[in-house]
Amino acid sequence: MSALVIYESMFGNTRRIAEAIGEGLSEFTEVRVEPAASASHQTVDLVVVGAPTHAHSLPRAASRADAAKWAADPEKHLALEPGAAEAGVREWVDAVEDAPGAWAAYGTRVDIPRIFSGDAAAGIERRLRRQWPRPAVEAECFLVTTDNTLVEGELERAREWGGNLGRTVFAMQASASG
Numbered sequence: 001m002s003a004l005v006i007y008e009s010m011f012g013n014t015r016r017i018a019e020a021i022g023e024g025l026s027e028f029t030e031v032r033v034e035p036a037a038s039a040s041h042q043t044v045d046l047v048v049v050g051a052p053t054h055a056h057s058l059p060r061a062a063s064r065a066d067a068a069k070w071a072a073d074p075e076k077h078l079a080l081e082p083g084a085a086e087a088g089v090r091e092w093v094d095a096v097e098d099a100p101g102a103w104a105a106y107g108t109r110v111d112i113p114r115i116f117s118g119d120a121a122a123g124i125e126r127r128l129r130r131q132w133p134r135p136a137v138e139a140e141c142f143l144v145t146t147d148n149t150l151v152e153g154e155l156e157r158a159r160e161w162g163g164n165l166g167r168t169v170f171a172m173q174a175s176a177s178g
């Protein structure tokens with residue numbers, strides 16, 4: 001059994017959430033955590049896809065360029081992740097074909113009411129549902145502050161979400177095959 005956690009990240013928050021989800025899943029399966037730009041196309045039992053919320057939705061080339069501008073401003077104290085300007089989850093979703101055994105979406109967004117922030121996780125889920133069957137669990141968004149640091153407790157919440165996802169997917173598969 002295997003799982004692949006795919007992420008896109010400008011300043012490292014979504015990558016850290018991806019790694020925490022991977023930790024949660026690792027109790028149930030072998031896990032790889034990879035950026036969308038270079039994610040492998042090997043068949044896996046579970047794919048988990050996540051991105052930061054940009055302009056209420058998934059990042060696109062123009063918003064990635066804006067993120068690079070933010071990082072160039074010394075007052076913002078932000079460091080750009082390697083490969084941040086490359087194609088990301090939006091392009092990965094557009095190119096997917098065969099559905100994996102199971103899948104789920106996650107994202108990061110600013111800690112303000114969702115109606116004002118938008119939600120990349122919901123955007124990813126909506127796009128993938130057009131071509132893949134129902135996700136294993138509902139999409140989840142993890143929160144950052146307006147200064148772009150993870151809200152306290154979000155890494156633990158991501159670990160738990162990953163564990164819960166692993167339990168749902170792999171306990172189900174084990175009982176189906178046993």
Ligand SMILES: Cc1cc2nc3c(=O)[nH]c(=O)nc-3n(C[C@H](O)[C@H](O)[C@H](O)COP(=O)(O)O)c2cc1C
Nearest residue numbers: 009010011012013014052054055056108109110117
């Ligand atoms: C160009 C740009 C647009 C953004 N637009 C939104 C937005 O509409 N809603 C929101 O909640 N956060 C928005 N953000 C904040 C990001 O969600 C936040 O930077 C991200 O979750 C941090 O993850 P990362 O460090 O992995 O990039 C935006 C960030 C950038 C750089």
